[in-house]
Amino acid sequence: MRKIQVQGVHHITLTGADRQTSIDFWEGVLGMPFIFDQPNLDDPDEGHLYFDPGDGRLITVFTNENRLPDRKRTPTDPGCVHHLAFNVSKATFSQAVERLEERGIGHSGPRDRGFMDSIYFKDPMGLLIELACYRFEPPVGCTHADVMIAAHRIRVASGDYNIQEKHLAEAIEDLVQRSQSSLSEDRSAKNPYA
Structure with missing residues (x-):
């Protein structure tokens, strides 16, 4: 028996609401460039939007113009996604509270995680999002x-x-x-x- 060796996250796909809500959140709040869209190849009634979270990998969102945003917290049952965490710089992290509050987005406030600082808030679909800021830089050649x-x-x-x-x-x-x-x-x- 042998492993199937993975080499990183290729992409994460989420179920979104309408197209514009997705663009407004992923690019308009989190600054992820909207890099392309096409139909959902498994469901012609849905769109499939692609965003770059900053490392060249992909966050993709299935959209449907008949779905409305619902900020109620997504399920946290076994097998469900609890939250997505995105890396931010110390400079960006220090501005997160102010920038969330100017949009009226509720948040956890900064949280001390020992090796990093975090702040949590929900996307328009109720998915918990974490902004995470490491407290260190690895030595050259290390991760x-x-x-x-x-x-x-x-x-x-x-x-x-x-x-x-x-x-x-x-x-x-x-x-x-x-x-x-x-x-x-x-x-x-x-x-x-x-």
């Missing part, structure tokens, strides 16, 4: 996942409840030491001011 797994191991070894910034800092230091060469024989911390 956020590399830092997270190293920070997790440090957290577990320390007996701490959740990943905190101190675990991230130690993980980054460890990854740099393992991935980047140095002419020094002793790379331990020193005090040149002593």
